[in-house]
Amino acid sequence: MNTYNKLFSLTAFLLAVFLSVQVLAQPVAEAVQDIKPLKPGEKVPDIPLKIMNNKTGKTRLSDYKGKLVILDFWYTGCGSCIAGFPKMEKLQKQFGDKIQILLVNSWESEEQVAEKIEKNSHLRMHIPDLPSVIDDTQVLLQLFPIGSGVGQHGWIDKNGSFIANAHAMSTYAQKIEDILEYKPTFFLHDQVYASEFKKNPLIMNSHAKASNVEKSSLFLSANADFGPGSYSELNVVDKLVSTVRNTLINFSVVNLYMYALLEKVKSSRQEVIYNPWISDITPNFLKLEVADSTSYSTFFPPPSYIEINRLYDSKETLKENKFYIDTTYMKSYYSYEQILPVGLSQERIRAEMLDDLNDFFGMKYGAFGSIQKIKVPCFELVYNQRIKINHKDKKPTTKRSVNESEVQLSLKNIIGSAATAFKDQYVFDETNGEADKIIPLTFSKDFSKVEFNELSESLKELGFSLRPSERELDFIVIKENASKER
Numbered sequence: 001m002n003t004y005n006k007l008f009s010l011t012a013f014l015l016a017v018f019l020s021v022q023v024l025a026q027p028v029a030e031a032v033q034d035i036k037p038l039k040p041g042e043k044v045p046d047i048p049l050k051i052m053n054n055k056t057g058k059t060r061l062s063d064y065k066g067k068l069v070i071l072d073f074w075y076t077g078c079g080s081c082i083a084g085f086p087k088m089e090k091l092q093k094q095f096g097d098k099i100q101i102l103l104v105n106s107w108e109s110e111e112q113v114a115e116k117i118e119k120n121s122h123l124r125m126h127i128p129d130l131p132s133v134i135d136d137t138q139v140l141l142q143l144f145p146i147g148s149g150v151g152q153h154g155w156i157d158k159n160g161s162f163i164a165n166a167h168a169m170s171t172y173a174q175k176i177e178d179i180l181e182y183k184p185t186f187f188l189h190d191q192v193y194a195s196e197f198k199k200n201p202l203i204m205n206s207h208a209k210a211s212n213v214e215k216s217s218l219f220l221s222a223n224a225d226f227g228p229g230s231y232s233e234l235n236v237v238d239k240l241v242s243t244v245r246n247t248l249i250n251f252s253v254v255n256l257y258m259y260a261l262l263e264k265v266k267s268s269r270q271e272v273i274y275n276p277w278i279s280d281i282t283p284n285f286l287k288l289e290v291a292d293s294t295s296y297s298t299f300f301p302p303p304s305y306i307e308i309n310r311l312y313d314s315k316e317t318l319k320e321n322k323f324y325i326d327t328t329y330m331k332s333y334y335s336y337e338q339i340l341p342v343g344l345s346q347e348r349i350r351a352e353m354l355d356d357l358n359d360f361f362g363m364k365y366g367a368f369g370s371i372q373k374i375k376v377p378c379f380e381l382v383y384n385q386r387i388k389i390n391h392k393d394k395k396p397t398t399k400r401s402v403n404e405s406e407v408q409l410s411l412k413n414i415i416g417s418a419a420t421a422f423k424d425q426y427v428f429d430e431t432n433g434e435a436d437k438i439i440p441l442t443f444s445k446d447f448s449k450v451e452f453n454e455l456s457e458s459l460k461e462l463g464f465s466l467r468p469s470e471r472e473l474d475f476i477v478i479k480e481n482a483s484k485e486r
Helices: 003-019 079-083 085-098 110-119 139-143 173-180 194-199 253-269 326-332 346-365 411-416 452-460
Strands: 068-073 099-105 132-134 152-156 162-167 216-221 231-238 243-252 272-274 286-289 333-341 367-383 397-400 405-410 426-430 438-443 464-480
Touching (some): 085 173, 110 132, 216 346, 243 346, 326 333, 405 411, 411 438, 426 464
Parallel strands (some): 099 132, 367 426
Antiparallel strands (some): 068 152, 216 333, 243 333, 397 405
16 A cells, blocks of 8 residues: 555544444443353344444444454554454455454544544554444443454454454454354453462362372363463462462464573573564574474464555465464464472473373374484674773663664674664673663664675774684474484
C-alpha cells in the first residue's frame, strides 16, 4: 500500500469514528441483567452495540443471526491484535455473508482510539474495513470469559449461541469451514488454570494417589485450556512423604530440553558479548537436527507489520503459516512432571529430567538431547593501546539525528546491538574490562545497522580491534536417530 492509500485509509477510518458511531438511547449495561460468563451452548443476550465503521446499520447482536460471529477483542496497545487485522479482514472477504467479524475494544473510547491511531500511523498500522464495537461498559468482556482479554476471539454460532472463547491461533479458514459445516473441532483456549496444579500434582489425575508416590515422571500432551502459555510450579516440597515436585505445563519439546540443560550451556558463554540469532526455530544456544522442526517447537516470532500480509493469507498459504495455528501448537507442546525424593541437588534433578526426556522423545521421535562442544567462527575484541577516553560518571545515553548516530554507551552494549555488522558471528570480550567503559562513538546511521568495516574503523581509533578466530562453545543439540553418548 503506497503512502497516499495509507493516509486515505487512515482518514476514512477516523471519519468513520466520528460519523458512524451509533449512540444508543438505552445504555448497554442496562440491557443485560445479572451479567455472567457464558457457557458453551448458552444463548448470547441480545444486547445493543455501539459500533464504529458501521456500514450495515446493524446495532444489536440479534441482527447478525444466521451468520457465524467472531468477536476479536483488541485495544490500540496490543501489537499482536493489530498484527492480526489483515488476517481477519481477509477471512471476512473470503467467507462474505456467511460470517461477521466484529472488532471489540473494551478498554478505550472512540475518541481515544482515533487519537492513538493518528499518533501511531508511522507504525504502518493496518486499518481493517471491519465494524468495531466500543464495549465501554465491558458487558461483552464480562459475557465472554476470556483469559487475558486481548488477542482472543469469542465465537457465536448462526443461532446466536455461544460456542467458545479461543486464542487467535484458532481462527483461520479451515476452522471456520469446519464450524459452518458442523464438523467436530477444538479450540485453543486462554483460560489460566495455574492455581489448579499449585497444590495438586498432575499425577493425581491418573491412577495413583499423590500420597503414595515417592518417585515419578509423567508426560501429557498439550492442554488446550491453557492456551499458548507455559506455566510451572518448581521445587514444591511434600513434607508428608519427603518428596519434591517440578511441574511444567505446556512447554515445547525444545523448551523442556532447555530447562534441563541451559544452565550448563551458560557457563561457556560468559565472555560472549554478541550472540547471533541463528533462525526463528533455533536460537544461538541450540542445534536442532530433526526431520520436522514443528514437532519440537513453534517458537512464535512476533510478526512484523511488513510481513503480516504474507503470514496471514489464511487457507491458501496454510503451510506457510504453520507457526500461527492451533494444530501446530498442540503438536509440539507437552506437560511434564517429576516427583523425586527431597535432598537431591539441582544438577541431579535436571539430570533425571534429561533422562526422562530422552527416554520419552527417543521412543516417540528417535530423538536424543545432549550438550556438545562445537567450533564456531567468531571475533575477539582486544584492546591494543591505552587511549584516554572520557567516561564521566553519568548514565549511558544514545543521541540520534536524521543523518548520524552519536553514541555514548559501553562498548559491550554497542557491540551487543550491532546485528548488521556481525550477523551470524559471535564476539568474545578479551579486553580485561575496557569494554565495560562508556565511550563516545559517531556512526553514519543507527549503530545497530552499521556495517562491519565502519564499526571496525571506529574501534581502531580508540585502540580496539576485532580479531578473527574460532572458539568452542557448548550447545544444546537435539538429534534424531543419534547415538546415545553424553
